[in-house]
Amino acid sequence: MKRTTSRTQDIDRHVGARIRERRIMLGLTQQQLADLIGVTYQQAHKYERGINRVSAGRMWEIARVLSVPVAYFFEGLDGEGGRPVSPRERMCLELARNFAQISNERHQEALSQLARALATEH
16 A cells, blocks of 8 residues: 555645745745755755655744745645646746845836836736
8 A cells, every 4th residue: 555645745745836835925045945944955845846745843834934824835725726826926926036036125116116117008
């Protein structure tokens, strides 16, 4: 008998994807997340890919660092909101991450104004 079922692996991948999405939303790199939760970059990468299962204690720490409840990582598993991230949503997450890495506030403001101007074009 297999130790891990296909459904369990799907859940591990789902949890990892939710960790990755939240990390990107906050503008953190995998290395920064790894440092914050006290693991190596490789371990953080394996968590996000669903290769390594996240223990309860580590999940608690990840939730604390990412400022979400533990339940956040399981949202969408019951079929509600469980759709994959669209290419447009992925691009928005990537844009948010890159924007957060701009250290010059004037550049951030200029980019924000550019986005507003482009959004109002018809």
